[in-house]
Amino acid sequence: AQSVTQLGSHVSVSEGALVLLRCNYSSSVPPYLFWYVQYPNQGLQLLLKYTSAATLVKGINGFEAEFKKSETSFHLTKPSAHMSDAAEYFCAVSDGGSYIPTFGRGTSLIVHP
Amino acid sequence: EAGVTQSPTHLIKTRGQQATLRCSPISGHTSVYWYQQALGLGLQFLLWYDEGEERNRGNFPPRFSGRQFPNYSSELNVNALELEDSALYLCASSSQQGTDLFFGPGTRLTVL
Numbered sequence: 001a002q003s004v005t006q007l008g009s010h011v012s013v014s015e016g017a018l019v020l021l022r023c024n025y026s027s028s029v030p031p032y033l034f035w036y037v038q039y040p041n042q043g044l045q046l047l048l049k050y051t052s053a054a055t056l057v058k059g060i061n062g063f064e065a066e067f068k069k070s071e072t073s074f075h076l077t078k079p080s081a082h083m084s085d086a087a088e089y090f091c092a093v094s095d096g097g098s099y100i101p102t103f104g105r106g107t108s109l110i111v112h113p
Numbered sequence: 114e115a116g117v118t119q120s121p122t123h124l125i126k127t128r129g130q131q132a133t134l135r136c137s138p139i140s141g142h143t144s145v146y147w148y149q150q151a152l153g154l155g156l157q158f159l160l161w162y163d164e165g166e167e168r169n170r171g172n173f174p175p176r177f178s179g180r181q182f183p184n185y186s187s188e189l190n191v192n193a194l195e196l197e198d199s200a201l202y203l204c205a206s207s208s209q210q211g212t213d214l215f216f217g218p219g220t221r222l223t224v225l
Contacts, residue, residue: 043117043216
């Protein structure tokens with residue numbers, strides 16, 4: 001069985017500060033890992049994904065995530081937060097069997113001016 | 114290219130009624146996924162349809178059901194509505210198994 005844990009239901013940063021959203025996963029097979037973003041009253045948009053190629057994955061809007069097998073982590077970072085980054089962020093994992101992503105509970109990113 | 118569309122945007126029902134939610138996938142996509150997003154619980158997988166067949170089902174009671182039509186659009190039916198069914202229901206589509214999911218904006222179901 002696969003599962004995802006996102007540490008912190010809310011993360012608050014100042015505009016221009018580093019963004020770090022944490023995600024740990026469990027999977028019995030090498031996983032596919034994803035980060036999605038959900039803006040208010042919208043569906044989910046794929047930010048980036050890891051599929052066993054490079055461990056450092058670059059996504060849209062300046063976000064990137066690093067796959068660390070030894071730590072079973074896939075944390076999302078952005079060097080400098082922008083007000084428009086305020087949204088809900090979801091980490092997800094899928095294995096090679098069902099390909100159905102299992103999602104974490106989400107982290108709400110709050111950006112202060 | 115049009116994205117995944119869902120209707121209605123909002124739906125208000127009372128306990129015991131039935132709700133029908135609709136989803137149109139991106140043109141060329143044959144797989145449709147349904148997720149429930151209840152407050153504070155993240156996304157919970159409901160159903161996966163591919164080529165008109167139900168391929169997988171999440172841990173939900175049988176009163177949650179659906180189907181996929183020949184044009185690959187899909188319908189989610191929820192019978193005997195309960196208060197805890199109030200949630201955002203998200204539909205996603207993909208071109209084939211194992212490829213990226215593209216999500217629609219969701220249907221907000223409120224059960225009174």
